[in-house]
Amino acid sequence: MEKNKIAVSVVIPNWNGKGYLEPCLDSLRKQSFRNFEIIVVDNGSKDESIRLIETKYPEVRLIKLKTNEGFCRAVNRGIHISKAPYVLLLNNDTYAEKDFVKEMFLGIRKKKKCFSCQAKMMQMANKELMDDGGNFYSALGWAFAVGKGKPEKWYEKESEIFSSCAGAAIYRKSILKKIGLFDETHFAYLEDLDLGYRAKIYGYHNWFLPRARVYHVGSGTTGARYNSFKVRYSARNNLYLLHKNMPWWQMIWNLPFLLCGFAVKGAFFQKKGFGKEYRQGLKEGISLCRSRKNVKYRKGNFKNYLNIQIELWKNIKKSVFR
Secondary structure (H helix, E strand, O other): OOOOOOOEEEEEEEOOOHHHHHHHHHHHHOOOOOOEEEEEEEEOOOOOHHHHHHHHOOOOEEEEEOOOOHHHHHHHHHHHHOOOOEEEEEOOOEEEOOOHHHHHHHHHHOOOOEEEEEEEEEEOOOOOEEEEOOEEEOOOOOEEEOOOOOEHHHOOOOEEEOEOOOOEEEEEHHHHHHHOOOOHHHOOOOHHHHHHHHHHHOOOEEEEEEEEEEEEOOOOOOOOOOOHHHHHHHHHHHHHHHHHHOOHHHHHHHHHHHHHHHHHHHHHHHHHOOHHHHHHHHHHHHHHHHHOOOOOOOOOOHHHHHHHHHHHHHHHHHHHHO
16 A cells, blocks of 8 residues: 555445434544545435534535435445545444454455455444344345344354445445446445345455444434335345346246245235335336346356355355344
8 A cells, every 4th residue: 555545435425314423423533544534425415414524524525415316326426536445335324443444444455356345233222233244145036134133242253245235345446447336226225235246246255344343223314124115125126136137047047936035025015014115116126127128237257157146045044044
């Protein structure tokens, strides 16, 4: 690393998050590693977020969007203006321990063919429990976070994961330039899984770093764990993710599992009172796939696809019995 060159760009998307921003930015001021910049991308907040940043945190580079353009476009704007070779995305409703940035930076630098690394995310309300230890995807079409709700002490070992949760993840900017940034069609939800999936098609890896620790409020911006917006967009984006990243022959291999998985999800959300939203999301996903037939991020060789397929089959057990 060249002398005086910024090592890490921390990008924080924000939308009406004034109540969360202060502890988040305060935790970054206390970091043991100082060679980083902070970029906050505000998605047209109507609260006092911008005023707070401008008056109390002059070191922050602030991008002000006029309207809520979604998570993907916001972080992409931050990535575009970032000065460092590594981009660290962080949710506004997090609090980072003092060695967080250092562990993320050192962790990704030492791993070969590594595209991204995710921190250990723990629940803010109960700091002994996990919030997210890495994202996985299965042949059932189910995305899931490792360890959610389980004792954080069970997750002390570095491990390879399917994808990094963008709530606290660091990425190699050189690889982002090669494979593309976050797909803004997603708007929100599963965009980080899509990006990690795309990296695997190119032959890169994603890792979980347990020594990089953050505490996460969870659903700090959108509300409860399940809500109409989240259920609809997650269903929509799940179909879009499959459309982009699975070749037709792989889709046929997984079709029985996918049909079963979507049926079970439908029954689950029907019981939760979100059946209509889930079906609407699938309908929108089908329309989206039809309108974007040529959107394919398939540059990997057959070996990469085969490795992914084996992982998708293995993850069926993890997704059912997690």
